[in-house]
Amino acid sequence: MSELANRAERQKLGQLLGLKETDLHFLEKIDERSIAALREQTSGMLFDRNRGMFQRIAASSKLLPNSLLAVIAERAIGPWLCAHVAGHMPTAAAIDLASRLPVPFLADTCVQLDPRRVQPLIRGIPVSQVKSVAKELVRRRDYITMGRFVDSLPESTIRQVLDDTPQDDALLLIAYYAENKEHLSHVIGFLSEERLMRVMQAAQDHSLWPEALGLMSYVSPALRTRLADMAAGQNDTLLTGMVEAIKQHNIWNDALPIVGFMSEPSRKRFINLPAVQDDAALTGIIAASRDLGLWPTLLPLIDLMDDAGRARVARIAEAQDDVIIHEFIQTAHAHDLWVAALNLFHHMQPERQAALALLLSRNDKTVLEGLIASVSRDNHWTRLIVIGERMPLDVQQQLIAHGMTLDPGIISRLIEAAEEVGAWDMALQALAASDASVRAQVPEVMQRLSAEQRGMIKHRADSLGFSALIP
Amino acid sequence: MTSAALQRLGQELGGNAPAALAALSEQELTVLADAVARLKTRQQQDLGKALEAALGHVPALLRGAVRKILFA
Numbered sequence: 284m285s286e287l288a289n290r291a292e293r294q295k296l297g298q299l300l301g302l303k304e305t306d307l308h309f310l311e312k313i314d315e316r317s318i319a320a321l322r323e324q325t326s327g328m329l330f331d332r333n334r335g336m337f338q339r340i341a342a343s344s345k346l347l348p349n350s351l352l353a354v355i356a357e358r359a360i361g362p363w364l365c366a367h368v369a370g371h372m373p374t375a376a377a378i379d380l381a382s383r384l385p386v387p388f389l390a391d392t393c394v395q396l397d398p399r400r401v402q403p404l405i406r407g408i409p410v411s412q413v414k415s416v417a418k419e420l421v422r423r424r425d426y427i428t429m430g431r432f433v434d435s436l437p438e439s440t441i442r443q444v445l446d447d448t449p450q451d452d453a454l455l456l457i458a459y460y461a462e463n464k465e466h467l468s469h470v471i472g473f474l475s476e477e478r479l480m481r482v483m484q485a486a487q488d489h490s491l492w493p494e495a496l497g498l499m500s501y502v503s504p505a506l507r508t509r510l511a512d513m514a515a516g517q518n519d520t521l522l523t524g525m526v527e528a529i530k531q532h533n534i535w536n537d538a539l540p541i542v543g544f545m546s547e548p549s550r551k552r553f554i555n556l557p558a559v560q561d562d563a564a565l566t567g568i569i570a571a572s573r574d575l576g577l578w579p580t581l582l583p584l585i586d587l588m589d590d591a592g593r594a595r596v597a598r599i600a601e602a603q604d605d606v607i608i609h610e611f612i613q614t615a616h617a618h619d620l621w622v623a624a625l626n627l628f629h630h631m632q633p634e635r636q637a638a639l640a641l642l643l644s645r646n647d648k649t650v651l652e653g654l655i656a657s658v659s660r661d662n663h664w665t666r667l668i669v670i671g672e673r674m675p676l677d678v679q680q681q682l683i684a685h686g687m688t689l690d691p692g693i694i695s696r697l698i699e700a701a702e703e704v705g706a707w708d709m710a711l712q713a714l715a716a717s718d719a720s721v722r723a724q725v726p727e728v729m730q731r732l733s734a735e736q737r738g739m740i741k742h743r744a745d746s747l748g749f750s751a752l753i754p
Numbered sequence: 755m756t757s758a759a760l761q762r763l764g765q766e767l768g769g770n771a772p773a774a775l776a777a778l779s780e781q782e783l784t785v786l787a788d789a790v791a792r793l794k795t796r797q798q799q800d801l802g803k804a805l806e807a808a809l810g811h812v813p814a815l816l817r818g819a820v821r822k823i824l825f826a
Contacts, residue, residue, distance in 0.1 A: 300789040309782040317774035328768050343823040346816055359807035
């Protein structure tokens, strides 16, 4: 459930019911689609319950000239009733009547109008008049009403209205409240790169980052990538402002999926920002991944961090329950993200590594084979050895046996990795399982090590029952 | 079981309220039902007043015909 979409729907329902968004705070726990359904049901009921009377008013209007009707509409009927009768009048007559009414009155009528019910009329109003009414609505900062009209006006008209609306914050808010997201993507697509940049700046200058992020999450995936990359390409002040807004409003559930749509260089820049690299932000990111199952987005992001960042994530992740480790393992398997997962596990405390090694050991053969295939392919033995050492011996043997079928050169790579990290159990297991020609290379390898290292390895080989392996 | 407040909201809307609203408390549902009821009352009052005011602007010669259409 999106916090931003929920808030937008609460605001729209509040406008219809004559309540403040804060009066409807209790709807936070309801999904936004149900709030929208309640609004549409209410609006439909209001249009339908006096339908007969609206039709009779429209019928009687035929007896009077439009010049007189305009006077009656403005002085007696009022915007609310006009909005409900308009759809029952012949379209040409309604367009002519609208042309005779003052702009503020038409703006009042628009507030009451459900444009989906009067599409032919809306589309028949001259662009110049639409622009005048739009100006009036912008002056009133009634972006909810304008958002409704974005859905119903022809794209060419919207383009002209947007060109005629220099306020970038207004443009952002109109788009935020628009309901037909497919249509919205086309509309945003009209805007120049320069205008979109200005809209981003407006998000920063007017504290509208939640709305900007809400907008990004609505539009088509291609446009989302373009906008997200554009945001990530801004200067540090602007990008940091975005992160601070996400933290302040706790909207990682909305923001993280957008980050996932960024190109790799943009994601790298974003995730390594100092504002992201603090406990509050990283905890929010992990919580959002958990809420939305965004582990396939998170793991590659963590891998784009520097070592210090990965260590911070590891510290936060390891403080949580085993479910999170289980999710990392399943995601690494399903999306071939083992290297990223091992890079993260590498930064955990030894006792947590032991727990996750056990957890990993309990997975079925296909998961373990996927792990070894990935490690073998990317020569990532140093990372695996640290975890592998803490697995039960039979699982270590299983991993090595499968590794040897994939890579005949596994022994030398294992030994190199064992030397690098000073962990020899897995290498010794592999050596024990190798043929004589491989084992014959051991003395030469041992010569490269210090006396102390040789003593340690010999001791470990003896305790594992491989005394004959090490001279 | 449908709560009394959810049932009342449905009645005000002239049908069943969205099912997800069953997660709301009686008090919260009452806020919504009251708001919809207020809106309907205001709409009815506005309609009556607007028609009377509008008839006042219709030329006397046509007023009878217009009234006949409106209140047939």
